[in-house]
Amino acid sequence: MPTYNFVCKQCKKSFTRTMSLAEYEKGGFVCPSCKSKKIEQKPSVFFAVGSKKS
Numbered sequence: 001m002p003t004y005n006f007v008c009k010q011c012k013k014s015f016t017r018t019m020s021l022a023e024y025e026k027g028g029f030v031c032p033s034c035k036s037k038k039i040e041q042k043p044s045v046f047f048a049v050g051s052k053k054s
């Protein structure tokens with residue numbers, strides 16, 4: 001299952017959520033700290049990790 005990174009625009013806290021694509025497309029996520037819906041998805045780190053430079 002993919003992990004999505006979010007940052008809350010309200011309290012500036014970042015958090016991750018692991019969910020299926022179906023769940024992700026449903027939307028309606030809230031910040032776990034302040035329950036705000038003003039969250040923004042951060043770019044996935046999938047491509048950043050595991051790239052070997054050798």
Ligand SMILES: [Zn+2]
Pocket residue numbers: 008009010011012013031032033034035036
């Ligand atoms: Zn928040």
